[in-house]
Amino acid sequence: MKNYDLIVIGSGPAGFSAAMRALDFGLSICIVEGAHLGGAGVMNGALTSKTMYELSMDYAVAARTDRGYRSGSLSVDFGQVIKTVMQAAKEKQYQMLSQIETFSDGKPYPGSLCLKRGWAKFIDSHTISVTGKQGTETLKAKSFVIATGARPRHAPGLDIDHERIIDSDDLLKLTKFPERMLIVGSGIIGCEMATIFSNFKQTEVHLLDRANRVLPYEDDDVSSFVSKNLEDNGVIIHHTAHLRTINKHPNHLEVILDYDDGHSKVIEVDVALVAIGRVPNTDNLGLEEIGVTTTERGTLEIADHCVLRDANNTCHIYAAGDITGHAQLYSVAEFQGRLASEQIADTPCYPMDYSHMSTLMFFKPEVASVGRNEKQLRAANTPYKVAYYSNQLVNRAIAMRSTMGFIKIIVSNGDEPKILGMRAGGPQASAYIVSVAHLINQGNSLVEVLRIFYPHPSLAEGIQECLRTLSGKSIYKPEAFPEFIKFKEWKPEVKR
Structure with missing residues (x-):
């Protein structure tokens, strides 16, 4: 029976980063993966969908x-x-395999890596058992990181046949562009898929938006x-619509939608894609053997340093990534994995701050976000000031002939305003959100931030002008361009 310092269950962004950070401390590590190397971070998820x-x-x-x-002639296969x-x-998977082989047992390095398929x-x-094509073997370790990720959530009462009614894991199995597609779910995944298929102009895309x-x-x-x-890209959005049923016919799917105002509509599509979120992979892990129960949402509850909270107060089992119930982001999973290994190695580390995570949404154009938005601040009764600055006034966007975009920045409403959040849409939004x-x-104040020089011409100059708008110092004024520049303040109502 092989003994390791650390066994990582799952090779997605959380698991792989945990293994690589543990390698820095000279530990012997075994990565166990039952499906695709890299998990949803590589296959059926972030990398494939973004490609x-x-x-x-x-x-x-x-x-x-x-x-x-x-x-002259544009076609797509x-x-x-x-x-x-x-x-x-595959390029990314072979990079991962190359690193695992570089640090395999017997190599002249302090730490070691191995990959078990199963x-x-x-x-x-x-102790764990690993069941794969070659049978079952037993492994032992001083510590564990559970990083088994998540899978597509299925709609209750809807039969996913993985051929015509599919989830996001089935997209790569399609053999041609559907002529007509219904996307169930208008969150990030649904909107991204609607963007992709409408961009190619081969598919009539319907997007179901329950809100x-x-x-x-x-x-x-x-x-x-x-x-x-x-909608400008050709997507047909069904607002306030609920899916009643999908009737299968030999050559098409008949979809019945019920709207909040009482009327119904029947549409015909070829493929229905269910994109209503993801659920954690906790099945068949033997959690009951280590006294662990999941939350109502099926997640594993973790403490600040990713150590697993369980009935036996075990302090050598950790969890990271989508399975923990925090934001299902590649960056969060990767950070949690690294943090878990630092804790295992008894290296001073700091708890994660989830309050200002950056998020990218791959639409046309892309949208990026960081920090809190107006809805969150109002729910918390936090006063704020907010400015909106259109890319139509930004020289680089004008030069690119791509002015469809904006910068929106929210700051605290006090003597020394500090940035609370930002939303940006348009080219390169993913780059300058960081x-x-x-x-x-x-925690810089607005006064300090305004001292920064921005290169010209750059799309990031929109940040500078948006910040100047918040201080009443912008070059272009809201009075001259009310449709492009907006400013407002919000304070909670004083109860009398």
């Missing part, structure tokens, strides 16, 4: 006719698109921005 997104955006740019040039997506996933199950708090707005947790102006751009995340993390 498909980038290809669709390239196609959309090539199809434009308003820039002085026109493509779905099979080649999927082949390119798979090439990207499904792990706890026998006791220091009155897509991305209902975001502020109304951000939600409206995304919704309008989807600078604002740093400013939030450092």
Whole structure:
């Protein structure tokens, strides 16, 4: 029976980063993976979906006719698109395998790595069984990190047949562009998929939005921005609609939608994609053998340093990533994995602060966010000031002929305002959101931030002008451009 310092169950962003950080401390590590190396961070998730997104955006740019040039004959082959997506996933998987082999047993390095293919199950708090194609073996370790990720959530009463009624894991199995597609769910995943398929202009895309707005947790102006751009891209959004049933016919799916105002509608599609979130993978892990129960949402509760809270007060079993119930983001999973290994190595570390995480949403154009939004601040009765600055006034966006975008920054309403949150839409939003995340993390005042020089011409200059708007110092004034520059203050009502 092989003994390790650390066994990591799952090789996604949380598991792989935990293993690599543990390697820094000279530990012997075994990674156990039952499905795809890299998990949803590589396959059927972040990397594959973003590769498909980038290809669709390239196609959309090539199809434009308003820039002085026109493509003579533009076509797209779905099979080649999927082949390119798979090439990207395999490229990353072989990078991961190369590193594992570099630090395998017998190499002249302090730590070691090995990969076991199979499904792990706890026998006791220091022992697991791993069942794979070659049978079952037993492994022991001083510490464990559970990083088994999450899988697509299925809608109650809806039969996912993985052929015509599919989830996000089935997208790479499609053999051609559907002529008509219904996407159930208007959160980030649903809107991203609607963007991808509408970009290629081969599919009539229907998006089911149970609320009155897509991305209902975001502020109304951000939600409206995304919704309008989807519709301009050809997506048909069914607001306040509920899926009653899907009737299967030999050559099509008959979808019945019920709306909040009482009327119903029947539409015909070829494929229905269910994108209503993800649920943690806790099945068949043998958690009962280590005295662990999941929360009502099926997640594993962790303490500040990712140590697992369980009935036996075990302090050598950790959890990281989507399974913990925190934001299901690659960056969060990776950070948690690293933090767990630092705790295992008894290295001074600090608890994670989830209050100002950066999020990217791959729409047309992309949208990025960090910190709190207006809805959250109002719910907490926190006074604030907010400014909105359109990319139509930003020189770089004008030069790019891509002015569809904005910067929105929220600051505290006090003598020394500090940045509380930001939302941005448009080209390169994913790049410059990080600078604002740093400013939030450092707690700089608005006065200090305004001393920073921004390069010209850059899209980040929109941040500078938005901040100046909050101070009443912007070069272009809201009075001259009320549709492009907006400013307001909010304070909770004083109860008398």
